[in-house]
Amino acid sequence: MPSEDTADGWRRVEVRVEGIVQGVGFRPFVHGLAERFALSGQVGNDSAGVLAEVEGPRESVASFLRALPAEAPALADVQHCSVTDRPPRGTSGFRIAHSDSSGPRRTLVSADAATCAACLAELFDPHDRRYRYPFVNCTGCGPRYTIVRDVPYDRGNTTMAGFDLCGPCAREYHDPADRRYHAQPVCCPDCGPTLRLVDSGGAVRGGDPLAGAAELLRAGAVVAVKGLGGYHLAVDATSAPATARLRARKHREDKPFAVMVASLADARRLCAVDDPAERLLTSRRRPIVLLDRRRAGVADAVAPGNRELGLMLPYTPLHHLLLADTGLPLVLTSGNVSDEPIAFTDGDALGRLAGIADAFLLHDRPIHVRADDSVVRPWRGDGVVLRRSRGYAPEPLPVAWEFPRPVLACGAEQKNTVCLASGRRVVVSHHIGDVGNAETLTAFTQAVEHLSRLFDITPAVVAHDLHPDYAATRYAVELADSAGLDAIGVQHHHAHIASCLADNGVAGPVIGVAFDGTGYGTDGTVWGGEFLLATLADFERAGHLAPVPLPGGAAAVRQPWRMAASYLHRDPGSERLAVARRQGGRWDQVVSLARSGVNSPLTSSAGRLFDAVAAILGVRDTVTYEGQAAIELEQRADPHEGGAYPAPVAEREGRLVVDSGALVRAVVDDHCRGTDAAVVAARFHHGLAKAVRRTCDLIAERTGVRTVAVSGGVFANRLLLDRTVDELADAGFTVLTHRRLPCNDGGISAGQAVVAAARDRSVS
Structure with missing residues (x-):
């Protein structure tokens, strides 16, 4: 300067x-x-x-x-x-001066921001011209990313282009002393979007739309509500019949619902809210915050069998009004049928949600980009992002290294995000979901096109997972072939560790502990409990959990009892266990599969280890959503138990192998002795954390590397993360964990991008 x-x-x-x-x-x-x-x-x-x-x-x-x-x-x-x-x-x-749209696009688009205090005051001021107007906003709050079509960020490049400013709004917009000066979504009841309430067939219901929606919710109806990034399905969170009705219609048997409450005081009535939780709840991002729940306040069916509740505060004027008018905590869950992307256009919502919602609270401001609510958890004085979407995307994350060429990274199959990277920043998309679903794959391609246009990034490199059957991998390979791009395959667990490195600005080498459910290994087997000696550019598989059969392949993911049979298939007395008796003749059939290896690929998956223990303890034999057995096993664990089961670590063929079967046998022994399942669950978690420490100790003795990066969806388990970090820190390791990027597959795309760039730098 x-x-x-x-x-x-x-x-x-x-x-x-x-x-x-x-x-x-x-x-x-x-x-x-x-x-x-x-x-x-x-x-x-x-x-x-x-x-x-x-x-x-x-x-x-x-x-x-x-x-x-x-x-x-x-x-x-x-x-x-x-x-x-x-x-x-x-x-x-x-x-x-007037905006200039010429030249290369380097400007960044803001994420959507929750209603600010000044706008909220106007919303509830009977003397203000925007009193109870559900679209009040200013330069300090309101829709951004979800309404932006192009840059520069001017009204004509947003979905507000069709709403001509009235005289008073135009004066505010052009007055440098006004806080709405050049606020692009500025509007009022005379010139802006309007609400309407329609029935499930699309017919308009008479009267005030907000009052009508509130009345329906108080009566136990399911109402589809158009929000910032898509539709929510709303019901009275205190009503057991209403929440049960929503579950049945949405085909969401057990997965917890998120709840929106009107105020911090209401949040404290439902959950334990400390200072970090309060900061997250009240931040401009307004994510869903996972908190320890109190026993009363919402119906049991909101989060069955779960000690946590996902809470959020209102982030639009419409939400504030709806909460005020109902006087209830409201379930607000994504407007979709399970595994489909969230509905965000009016026609799509009326078509797909007509069999779920009794009525629709609509407005006529189009949503350009769908964006689910973000999910975070308070952890050690800060927040850990588990789903990075509305309120966070598309804000770029600065990284410590240069991208020699622009990169598109296509992410994983589940919890998919895409990433565009250039210069020293990565742009990670909103949460897209499971791209094995055709509609979600369409959302995936739309996200790639939109982010490429907004950030003016034309990739020269496309990075992808090694799994040849992933839809995102096929897209990447086809794009590389058609556009003449360089395609770089990145092993799934290496991408997890690289994502953690990017999150912390560290290039390695590190010992990477990557625990998840499924990842395609370089040897063609199913990995998931990995110890990698890794840098950004490369990795060596230094150790792993002992491989076991995956009897029935994908069926074992849906039926955790199969993993119990797999771990116990060499135990001649396993058929006497309660988990075996519950399955009848199927147990022996699956044991035979595991012994023969027929339709039983080997896996080192930590996620499947948790499944086996959950089934043995009677927590969960089958699941209705990803990770359910492991989540409920963690919820069952006794927080006061300090014991740990042993898990020997031995060298086999040049790699360290954790005897995870020893953990399972210890679980069986204690369970058969009548030890409380909560105690057994805690000892299992602690034993696995100690096994991580022992394995990292042995790798450090051989390599001198004393930094450990912890990643993978299994580490969304707060108990395991706490114990593992404490064990490693006690052993003198520097421990890297996720903060800005999800530890699960939502962070994979960023990991793929930085790996591709590191390989680029290594050959340049």
């Missing part, structure tokens, strides 16, 4: 600001700053961000430059600011 001042104490500078600086009130902020320091010039948006020119006394210019990044608006993220001295012109006055 030049420091030389011009002659006579007068200075003119051009200031280039990059980052999240459009749609967040940055231009009016610069305008106000220039007036404060009595400077002349102009400020405008362009495809790279914000470009300002200021001219005036050198001391005033210096004060302006110091204040610019330090006092930026709350929603802004100034990532780069460059200053170039220009010859003084002697201009007067300061103006906001």
Whole structure:
């Protein structure tokens, strides 16, 4: 940054600001700053961000430059600011210039932001012209990513383009002193979107739409509500019949529902809310926050068998009004049938949700990008992101290394996200879901196209999982062939560890502990309990959990009792266990499969180990959603138990192998002695954490590497994560965990991207 001042104490500078600086009130902020320091010039948006020119006394210019990044608006993220001295012109006055959309696009699009305090005050002020208007917003809050069609971020490039501003709104929009100055979604009851309430057949119901929806919810009906990034299905969270009705219609037997409450006080009545949880709940991102629940307040069917409850606070004016009018905590779950993407267009919602919802609370502001609610968990004074979507996407994550060429990373099959990367940043998409589903695959391709256009990134490299049958892999290979791109396959668990490294700005080498359900191994077997000696560019499989058969293949994922049979197939007395008796003749058939190896590929999966233990303890024989058995096993564990089962670690064919079967045998022995299942579950968790420590100790003795990166969906298990991190820290390791990226497959795309870039750098 030049420091030389011009002659006579007068200075003119051009200031280039990059980052999240459009749609967040940055231009009016610069305008106000220039007036404060009595400077002349102009400020405008362009495809790279914000470009300002200021001219005036050198001391005033210096004060302006110091204040610019330090006092930026709350929603802004100034990532780069460059200053170039220009010859003084002697201009007067300061103006906001028209946007310039030419040139390469480097500007960043803001995520959607929860309703701010000023707008909320207007919403409930009977004397305000926006009283009870469900679309009130300003430069400090409201829709952003979900309504943006293109950049620069101007009204014409959003789904608000069809709403012409009325006189009062236009005056606010053009008044530099108003907080709605150049707020692109600005509107009011006279010129903006409107609500309507329709029945399941699409016929409009008379009366006030909000009052009608509230009345239906209080009566136990299921109402589809159009939100920021798609439709929610809402019911009274205190009503057992209403929640049961929603489960039956949505075909969601057991997976917990999220609950929206009106205030922090309401949240505290339902869950334990400490300071970190409060910060997460009240942040502008308004994610679903997983919290330890109290025993009363919502129907048991909201989160059956779960000690946690997913809570969120209202993040749109519509939500605030609906919560106020019903006076109830509301289940708000994604508007879809299980495994389908969330509905976000009116026609799609009316078509797909007609058999679920009794009525639809619609509005006429189109949603351009679907985005599910994000999910976080408080952990050790901060938050861990488990699903990064609405409120977070598409904000880029800075990384510590340069991408030699732009990269598209296509992610995994489940919990899919895509990632576009260039320069020193990665752009991870909103949560897309299971791309094995045809509709979700369409959403996947739409996300790639939209992010490529918004961020003007044309990939030269496409990274993908090694699994040849993943839809995302096939897309990547076909794209590489058709567009002449370089395709780079990245092993699933290496991508997990690389994602953790990117999250922490560490290049390695590290000992990577990657525990999940399924990942395609380089040897063609099913990995999932891996110890890798890894850098960003490469890895070596240093150890793993002992492989066991996966009897019936995918059937074993849906039926955890099969994994119990697999782990016990060499035990001649296993048929006397309760889990075997519950299955009748099927137990012997599956044991025979495991012994023969027919339709029983080997797996080292940590997720399937949890399944086996859950079935043995009678927690769960079959599952209705991914990870259910492991989640419920964690919920069962006694938090006061300190014991741990042993799991020997031995070298086999040059790799360390954890005898996970020893953990299962110890579980069986204690269970047969009548030990409480909660105690057994805790000892199992602790034993696995100690096995991780022992294995990392042995790898460190051989390699000298004393940093461990922990990743994979199994580490969404808070008990296992806590115990593992404590064990490793006690052994003197530096432990890296996820914070900004999910530890599950939602972080895979970012991991693939940084691996591809590291390999690029290694050959350049």
